[in-house]
Amino acid sequence: MLPTTGLPYGTVPRLERPGPLRDRVYGALLELITTRALQPGQHLVESELAGHLGVSRQPVREALQRLNTEGWVDLRPAQGAFVHEPTDEEADQLLTVRTLLEAEAARLAAANAGSAGIAALEELCAQGESAVAADDVDAAVALNARLHAKVMELAGNAVLAELAGQVDRRVRWYYTPVARQRGRQSWTEHRELIAAIADRDEQRATAIMRHHTEHTRKMYHDREK
Amino acid sequence: MLPTTGLPYGTVPRLERPGPLRDRVYGALLELITTRALQPGQHLVESELAGHLGVSRQPVREALQRLNTEGWVDLRPAQGAFVHEPTDEEADQLLTVRTLLEAEAARLAAANAGSAGIAALEELCAQGESAVAADDVDAAVALNARLHAKVMELAGNAVLAELAGQVDRRVRWYYTPVARQRGRQSWTEHRELIAAIADRDEQRATAIMRHHTEHTRKMYHDREK
DNA sequence: GCGCCGTAGACTGTAGGCGAAAACCAATTC
């Protein structure tokens, strides 16, 4: 029992604290990288970024450190940070791992999900389908991410979610051109997945998710030609 | 063709460069944490560590950042770094993920390994068995890690190896008391695994590795009682 | 005696500065 004031929640403006500067710098840089504003291979100069963001070099350094450990930039000693250049081989390996993690998440979701969670999935799926019907690609992509995140949440494994989150973001970075094209079929597969989860059918959920992510991988390889 | 001097390789001492200070601080702190010199929940004061290591606060900060993203320490805003306290739930989730990653690695190793790689595995396994026979627990533990790392290497998936490496280290941190006890049976399972890989039997390799890691998980839960 | 407030201490978060290593470019020599 935290407060004794009797105030209902939400009445207090919750005075927003900006939070550590390095985190905001991290978010900003990640945004710039994923949106291709900073292109792969580009040399990121600390002082430039600092001046551009209106902060000192220190928060920029710490943000670059984090981006380095998460694989977004390569930090060559005594040279600085360079936006990571994805290779075809690495993209393929990332997709393999993603398939693995997402399939496991689907299995755990099928095992653990409650009716409320399944309802949430169906809600997201319905929104996604209508977005596709309205040719709203951006909304469809966003809802796709939220759907996968929800499945991951229902799996109830925080460690798995953490890893999958990182892998997913990088996969989306590599495949944004591809992912935008495959809208309609993706959502019918989502429907099947939700049905399997609702049936508590772990095997089927795993298989569908595996097939689903493998399908995106196929599309990538077709694109290369 | 690099040199035109005609000097044979190895004659030059290759004067070792200390490398970035932050990396060495990172290694030192990781060592201190895994060896329990720094206990879970302990408050890590930057200036103390800096003074103790004979460096400034800056490299310490960057090392702590990295340790934070990798889950070794928790970084509470405006309070500092605290050694991460593992919970039973988290340990279980980590083991689930580890099982997943190692099993996939075994499958890929079975699919891709060459005869040289298999020979290396058998060599490591033989060394491990003799270490167990000699009751050299430390050597057995080290060889166990090297064997798993070798399987991961043979899998030929750098992304998978990266994730598995982090998960494995943390699992070993949680389970060091347990892992030391289960020596003998572990190595018979390793033998079976290598046989399956040598036979290029992906299914069997996956199953054995899954069973193998699940077995350690069981031992953990038994230990709690 | 109990609880609240104010103050002091400590630590983190951020900024700026100095030395050093690497890259770049031009001049020089073979």
Place this chain on the structure above:
DNA sequence: GAATTGGTTTTCGCCTACAGTCTACGGCGC
């Protein structure tokens, strides 16, 4: 004309200093 070498510039790595914030403790009022 090509390779090398020397100097110059840019940038990083690290240190030091200052401001903001959280915690803890002692005094004060009730």
